[in-house]
Amino acid sequence: MLPEAVCNRIHANHADAVKTLSRLIGFPSVAAPQPQDGYPYGKPAADALDFMLHQLEELGMTCTNYEYHMGAADWDASLPQHLGILCHLDVVPAVPSNWKSDPFTAEIRDGRIYGRGAIDDKGPAVAVLYALRAIRESGIPLRKNVRFLLGCNEENGSTDLEYYMARHAMPPQVFTPDGSYPIIHLEKGMLRLQFTKATADPIARFSAGTAPNAVPADAAVSLSAAFCGTAEQGSQIIRQGDELAYKGIAAHASTPESGDNAITGLLTYLGSDSAFADCRALAELFPHGCTDGSGLGIACADTESGALTCICSMLHVENGTLTGCVDIRFPVCTTKETVLEQVQAAFAAKGFQCEALIQSDPHHTPKDSPFVQDLLAVYEEQTGTPGECIAIGGGTYVHDIPGGVAFGMEYPGWDYHMHGDDEFLPLEQLEENTRMMAAAILRICGA
Template identity: 45%
Template structure:
């Protein structure tokens, strides 16, 4: 441990400089072109990473700019560390240039888009592997670093990579939180529509996986003097759809008003009462002892081209199936007069917390941090959701908020080094 820690401390500035190089590449998904399935910028970030891996003596491969890999040694890979180099758009509200890594000496923060999600962890994984190699730690198993370019927009990168290459039997991604995320709820996204009610226009929600913070409504009301147009905005509070208790749904707040004279709105208000988060009124409301209560969020409702179009984000427990949950929610919507435009999702993911792989990661976490390790179940999906036996291991520590997907995203220098140390220790213990 001391050798690894000393090595990483000695190469700290080099790691920070390389993270700055990655952050400077605006690797948001762009238009697909020949040879660039997700645009040129994600491919440019991948090129920079693989070039650095080559400099460190790793054997690299670029799988058609979908993803790339670096083998740390020449043995068959038994462990993969999976990270991604694409980022979400910067949005607004930054206090500095998002694509210029800013170091705050007083706080130790490294601020820039991708700092915690997931370029910082990718750089930490790279230097962890370099430490293993240059310190001459003897290995009996192969280690592979895998770098994706489309995690933020559906993980088509990983699906393509898996068609072309077989994953090692053990995979962890530092794209979540510590100690270990081993269980992830199933996910379902339902889009529905019906004829829009006359004289009503609604605009609420732009993405299906977020609690809508506002609902804009225009109604044409009949009065003695003639029709009168009424505008209004119902305010809520945004949150991720996997944790709706942190927000307030502006759509259901609007529907909770008396709209008995508009049947389609009345039907929706009955299916999605304001404040109900588990979908009980839709015939759902399931829970289990590991993953807890399910969530069901009416996250989009918009009138367009004569249709009222909605979207629902559902995260369901480990003991339920996609077919069961989709059958119930789609049946209730059809009974209420809605047409199902699409219904897609993923089954729950769970890796045995008693497996040697998970227990090794927990031991490493405890040894490096001094804190008790335990497994976590979440409502969100990580990069390993579709990988049997995969887990999320880092990169955020308990009670830490690196402003992921938000303005002024950051990782501290201390935690960048600590992530690298934990990953190096895990590589050494699993593969030596």
């Protein structure tokens, strides 16, 4: 169990932790897609990194700034490298008009701190910082080094991590509190594909989807000829002359069954007219309501990682050229090479070209590894509830780090509005997670 002295220091420093998180939220650290102001991800991200490294230096940790791609803080670099804790300081954009308060000015109400990054991933970074502070102030020695890593581009491709790993090896054990409890040990592989065709379908314009990793809620088409289909209009179809639209339900590509894909809904409707041969072909490859890749012949599943998921996430037609995007999350029972070959064959049979944009193998750390078992034991001790390993369709910050896992900070059953409006973190959970991080550090690196 966590030493009483550490628990007491965490509680005594809680108000300071809240102030630190409030200041950190104040940096609008949305990573710039191109270098700005002499910084790889822009000045706000650089300022956030400077702020955190200063806090860590004040604890007596040895800090290194890797050209504002990533920062590192070592507990004691003379000790054997062992544990890496990986957080990120960049955040997704926010639309201030959709928030009840300024997303980049922390506001506390009803026992929660609101602000962009509160749960993803500035709150977790502050929890790690104050866990380290409590251990240091309690005078408890560590026998192995902890390296706290702070990145600035997780939300936009993790080039920060690529930059760092090209220069330094990761510690033998790495976790990121940028996921969910109890522990994420398996992440499906991912294929992102683009398909194209010069189409003769009477479409002046087709527009649907703005993100390659999301089920689109809206699809609209302008026709260049009268529609003569037999499909019923239905409540989701809106038709005004030669303009048609489908209203669906958005969802993340990793959980597409919770959405209603507007692209496939509209394709199915258009495909009932023989003049829309390419729409019909796509509707056969992506049957409406089907998310397991059956239409492409790639459906598969295993007991540990679950079923393959597949969506058509974007589709545009302009000047007679049809372009679309496919997002596939596949389990460990298959390979990216096998899935790609099957998909390309299915598209070719319909006259479409198809190429891979992103290919990523599954990430799998065995449940019975000592590292995983240590973290599960920490979770059970701190929460009093059974710990278990979980598999996800999304990817975490450790996807490309062998042996890495995601450990926290989202508790089961909570919706923290991550990436959404009014993102928050309960203040009570900030303190609970600080204890969790301290317990993990001491179990893995303690004397």
